[in-house]
Amino acid sequence: MQAYNVLVFKDYYLYKQISKNLHMKILTIFTGGTIGSVQGENYGLDVYDKTKEMLMERYKNSSGGDIEFIERSPFFNLSETRIPSELTELIQCIEKNLAESHKGVLIVHGTDTMPFVSSILAFCLSHLNVPIVMTGANYPIDDRRSNGYRNFAASIDFIKDKHAPKSGVFVVFENNYDKRCLVHLGSRLLEAEAFNDEFSSIGGIHYGEITNGHFERYDDRINPSNAELKMPRPQSIKNYPVNFADNILYISPYPGLRYDLYDKLIKATPIKAVIHSMHHTGTACVRAEEGSPYCLAQFIERCAGRGIKVYSCPSREKLMVEQYITAHALLEAGIHPLENTSLPAALTKVMLAYGNFEEQEQIDLFLNEEINFEFVDFRRAGYGKHRRNK
Numbered sequence: 001m002q003a004y005n006v007l008v009f010k011d012y013y014l015y016k017q018i019s020k021n022l023h024m025k026i027l028t029i030f031t032g033g034t035i036g037s038v039q040g041e042n043y044g045l046d047v048y049d050k051t052k053e054m055l056m057e058r059y060k061n062s063s064g065g066d067i068e069f070i071e072r073s074p075f076f077n078l079s080e081t082r083i084p085s086e087l088t089e090l091i092q093c094i095e096k097n098l099a100e101s102h103k104g105v106l107i108v109h110g111t112d113t114m115p116f117v118s119s120i121l122a123f124c125l126s127h128l129n130v131p132i133v134m135t136g137a138n139y140p141i142d143d144r145r146s147n148g149y150r151n152f153a154a155s156i157d158f159i160k161d162k163h164a165p166k167s168g169v170f171v172v173f174e175n176n177y178d179k180r181c182l183v184h185l186g187s188r189l190l191e192a193e194a195f196n197d198e199f200s201s202i203g204g205i206h207y208g209e210i211t212n213g214h215f216e217r218y219d220d221r222i223n224p225s226n227a228e229l230k231m232p233r234p235q236s237i238k239n240y241p242v243n244f245a246d247n248i249l250y251i252s253p254y255p256g257l258r259y260d261l262y263d264k265l266i267k268a269t270p271i272k273a274v275i276h277s278m279h280h281t282g283t284a285c286v287r288a289e290e291g292s293p294y295c296l297a298q299f300i301e302r303c304a305g306r307g308i309k310v311y312s313c314p315s316r317e318k319l320m321v322e323q324y325i326t327a328h329a330l331l332e333a334g335i336h337p338l339e340n341t342s343l344p345a346a347l348t349k350v351m352l353a354y355g356n357f358e359e360q361e362q363i364d365l366f367l368n369e370e371i372n373f374e375f376v377d378f379r380r381a382g383y384g385k386h387r388r389n390k
Helices: 002-022 051-063 084-097 114-124 148-160 226-230 259-268 296-305 325-333 343-356 360-368
Strands: 024-030 037-039 045-047 067-072 102-108 131-135 168-174 181-185 208-211 214-217 248-251 273-276 309-315 336-339
Touching (some): 114 343, 248 259, 259 296, 296 309, 309 343, 336 343
Antiparallel strands (some): 037 045, 208 214
């Protein structure tokens, strides 16, 4: 009788464990994008509400009923139309709907603005104790070339995998060329390549890979360990709702760029800050002649006269002896480099800093604080002209 009771107890315990695994709950947020689109009239692509059910039903039919999707959709449109109020809605949607029983958050999103949104989520939701995974598609899911469903399924595999991190923000996306399904840290994702729709991470180092339904971390010095990802991250933005400064000017350099064209704009518009992207060497045009319309250093000084800071990104931290004289001139003019981080991360961090803090000291503190692994110390990791071993 005693043995029978033990057997019953063991069976019941096993049943409870199986039931628990069979009904893993994932907060699944559909926002539109290519993965939520179909081809309409005149060959134009647009979002189609039924794609949500198409993805979930296909997963249930292919992989069984092991996942319970807790579906939400704060908005549903093409991601290139994303505006600050929707970003706030997305953050609120996650915070309001996430329950202790949820094993992860899956955000189905468009690829155009994914690096910016994944960076924002990394900064605003760094304190949450579940994996937050974003994914999308290269083509609409009714197109035979689409990787959308495979990305959707791989994202679920990542959340389910016992070896995958149980906190942090990630992007799961399959390469077109070699069909490898890579995992990227959300705060390190770069914009997709226009000609092959593939994503990469800062420094060309992704975080891991999904192979045959299992996650493998890529062992590289710049990647945080699972233990580091589990450590509590600071909740640096405590405003509710989160605000975004939409009066940040972004400028990209090219030969012949005239900075005097921006002078009237800066005088007439309440611009809070300027972000200037740089050439890969961390440089831009500097001219010695006074009054040159092409000189960034002179533009920086004019901005400083109006109380506007100019930030540069991307730029890798270098010793002074490694920098070009043009970089020295920009530093002397007062440029503020945002070093060792990606442009999407830097741009969104500046929007958050100027949207949620009033004092410049608070803004500077926020910009210089590592919130969610957005900084990569390439020098210490052995990267440079001659990279050492991993």
